[in-house]
Amino acid sequence: MVYSYFPGCTLKNKASDLDLYARKSAEVLGITMEEIEEWQCCGGVYPLGANETAPKLASVRALVAAKEKGQDLLTLCSACHHVLKRVNNDMAENENIRTKANNYMQLEVPYAGETKVVHYLEMLRDVVGFDQLKAKVVNPLKGTKIAAYYGCLLLRPSKVLGFDNPENPKIMEDFIKAIGAEPVIYPYRNECCGGYMAMENKELAKKKSSTVLQSAKENGAECVITACPLCMYNLKVNGGVDDLPVYYFTELLAQALGVK
Amino acid sequence: MEKNEKELAQLIQEISGLNPKKCMKCGKCSGACPAFHEMEYHPHQFVDMVDRGDVNRLLESKSIWMCLTCFACVERCPRDVKPANFIEAARLALIRQQGCNHLKDEAVPPLLDEEMPQQAIVSAYRKFKK
Amino acid sequence: MQRIGVFVCWCGSNIAATVDVQQVADELAKEPGVVYSTNYQYMCSQSGQQMIQEAIKEHHLTGIVICSCSPRMHEATFRKTAAAAGLNSYMVEIANIREQCSWIHKNKEEATEKAIILGRAAIAKVHLNAPLTAGESPVVKRALVIGGGIAGIQTALDIADAGFEVDIVEKKPTIGGKMAQIDKTFPTLDCAACILTPKMVDVAQNEKIHIYSYSEVESVKGFVGNFTATIKKKARYVKEDVCTGCGLCTEKCPMKKVPNEFNQMLDNRTAIYIPFAQAVPKVATIDPNACMMLKNGKCGVCSKVCTAGAIDYTQKDEYIEQQYGAIVVATGFNTIKLDNFDEFAYSQSPDVVTSLEFERLMNAAGPTGGTLLRPSDHTHPHTLVFVQCVGSRDISGCGKPYCSKICCMYTAKHAMLCREKYPDTEVYVFYIDVRTPGKNFDEFYRRAVEEYGVHYIKGMVGKVAPKDGKLMVQASDLLANDQLLIEADMVVLATAIEPDESARSIATMLTASMDTNDFFTEAHPKLRPVESPTAGIFLSGVCQGPKDIPETVSQASAAAAKVIGLLVKDKLTCNPCVAESNELMCNGCSACEKVCPYGAITYSDKEFRTPYRTTIMRRVASVNPAVCQGCGACTVACPSGAMDLKGFSTRQIMAEVDAICK
Amino acid sequence: MQVEETKEFKPTIVAFCCNWCSYAGADLSGTNRLNYPANVKIIRVPCSCRVNPMFILRAFQRGADGVILCGCHPGDCHYTTGNYYARRRMTLLFSMLDFLGIEKERTRVEWVSAAEGAKFAATMNDFVATITKLGENRRLEDIRCKKQ
Known part of the structure; x- marks a missing residue:
């Protein structure tokens, strides 16, 4: 299984262990993590205001990148996971935000939350399977x-x-x-x-x-x-x-x- | 142009995109809040104050900066009110005004230490300033 | 062509003062088909009615139009008048020229003109009227009560008292329902068993009542007065008529680790069991999921010890078909599952219990013999926290949006009993609102606070954390504007109640409507609260909405009264203004069936002649006139124009429209 | 200059009232002597859901200037759900009529209970005033049906 991977800023720096061991383990488990090119910081926190679109764009870019590769988007950091999943949910369900973000991004095909955001743990549970992991x-x-x-x-x-x-x-x-x-x-x-x-x-x-x-x-x-x-x-x-x-x-x- | 208190409350509601009237004043948010004792006004009061348009006191208090955004109140609210979103909306109503950032750039360096992850700094910037 | 008579009433001066009645009569006399037209001071009077009757006979009238007061006032009167003169009573139409004309208009010219138009509309309608006869259907003098809790018991007793046969179908091995599990009842604190079990015995001894315990209603066909129900008697592997209820088998059964439903799984029972000592019928039942003999043929202890020879491992489910005139739904409730409320640590600590579990822990016949002990370590608790509204008034999707209604009172009861029995306890109740409407209810709650020293705190628990065998309860106190952390020994959750899981399938079976919460809907929320919109189906107890015991019993008796009112009739007269399907036009699409709130429309395949001496099978709708209430929803839903409403047919209403717009 | 004598416009208005609530409400406004114009003619139907969109089209075809449908308040329908059906059907019909150029104001659905005599009269006064302002309905009227 090949995933698009969004590491996030902290994993490139203070939390490099989190990233490193995840990659090493993925190899053993037959999971390929392809880091998204030129990803940008998710912002660390999900913007709660109803009229905040701009702070969500970085996440939308990552989601679109995964969609273009036809892959699920794998995350590790809790914060990135939280932000990406919620922004993705907005893109799928909040028409106002979807329209604004798409207008801003000027994509050929508008994005409407098609990418599936998966946390590494979810991947272990649902794709690898804890029984398989145990083996x-x-x-x-x-x-x-x-x-x-x-x-x-x-x-x-x-x-x-x-x-x-x-x-x-x-x-x-x-x-x-x-x-x-x-x-x-x-x-x-x-x-x-x-x-x-x-x-x-x-x-x-x-x-x-x-x-x-x-x-x-x-x-x-x-x-x-x-x-x-x-x-x-x-x-x-x-x-x-x-x-x-x-x-x-x-x-x-x-x-x-x-x-x- | 200075906004009067009612307009400010209206603005906070608009930013939140939510309806404070859904609150049935059960207080489960305040029962769940991990930062309760840091606050002068508490989550259930945030919602009520925004609803009543009594927001000047709220915006002046330190309470709104104490929210950890842990979503315990959002998760456990039986009426789907989302108190945390009101707190954030109140913050935004303030920091979107010029010179009202809660966190000044020059105040940041002394707060840092070796171990502090980028995530903390980015989050705090997002939460406290524009 | 109809021969129509027009009768314009003066209503003293009520009409005549603003409407020129003579002119109205004269103008309407010119309408086609009108052979007689007159006016009179009081049409509804004895002499007025006589005048109408004479005119009907003398002029051989086939239809009459009365220009008078509202049909809501005297339509029935004039229909009787017509019938007495030999004219079908549905050949009468009223033009409302009082309430909707003379009383609201001041200008005599305008009012007269309007009265003429209203008269014309009525004439146009009566031209298309057809004589209607109210149909009749027989009534089977037997009632079915689904559910044997206090609601079903009370309904059955009242119906039987009036001399009618009643069958109770109860899915559990015994009747008694939730009330049998309860310890004390508010606000009088009578022991529930002391007031319930005599009633259960009455049911058992009543010759008119038959109990189908451990049984379920499998299917229901038919309509008001004439239902046919199939009842499935589940195999209990014990001959009901032979078992003496001695209980020896339950003592000897080696399979002793089956969770005991009656005690809310707080202790265990045996595989062969009698739910509780006062069970009715007092007959043992073998749990096929637990019995070793039934599962793998090894054991047979119960059969050996049974001196009466009641055990029968080969027993099969039995199906019984029975006719009924009326059906009462009394399916009751359950507490909701608490999977969505793990912040209260229900799944993490055995010392966090629901209120129904707490009832069993306080009950002398319960797992602890009535001594309040913590389920975890069987020690005496000192600090108890009661949490109200757990899952009630919740629109987040985790719980139920409605108020469960009974929790405020039973929590006050629990708190009070706790303090009374164990003065060394500290009892806290976290509430959002305390709702105590009811006779002596608020007094009861205040007594809990004032005399028994229960700490009522306005606020809600946000988290319960088990710690060192204690429960750390983090909660808000809104009046003190504080967050509390109480070290408790037990937490009791006032869990929301929901309709029994069987309710939906029963509603479907009965074509009775339900709301989004699966409570049965009543025919009218204020004026017909114990009847379902489906004729012949009655509602009793919590299946219709949350209610306490006194309310349940009064509703149960009300439902019984309605059933008796139906069963005393030998025949039912039906409203003749019902829908009718033209089979030649019907395309069998089911649109009408879907909108019918009463389930009056059914489909069947019927053979039709086609040209060249062939026949064709087509699916067509037919309306059961005994069930149809005549709302007309189907007539509009029908895409092919096959469905029409007698007395308010499409052509009739169109004719009125035309007459008004002319 | 020739001044043509213009006749005062008196619209024809058809009101469909359900038997259980609105018709009783109309009766009550009569009992309380609450005036409304004589242009309004009421047709009694068992339930608002008996009103076929065809009836409304027919009324316009035959020269009605406005049509109003009155039923029980939501939740109070004698037949439990009839008024909901009516509301949905009318929403569709009215938007189609709007599309055809029949002004939205010519059609209306109102909930009038048996106790709301005053509301019935007020509604009718308002509706008649609205239609009078709008003038004659020409768009759907079938002149072949018109009596000269």
């Missing part, structure tokens, strides 16, 4: 108790993202089982880490991320995995629980597949 694991992480941290952007709003049950997700837990480890269910796995507030209001970010980590630890986690660079930062820098390492899920995937 390909060479270094199962036996007995490791891993807490999945979803954060907000992957899950909500569930009606648009359709990622998993927003209040009781299981995709990452199933992933953890597939790589041979033991998932830890804890109540704060879908609560906010503090997000971009880490810049302005560090105290808030500290409060939020430590709630998450402490809850994970209380429930017996030995490490935490995430799909989001910002969550990673908050948990690591602001989480305040030093003996609980945080990994990108792709790193453990690569480790299990023996390509780390």
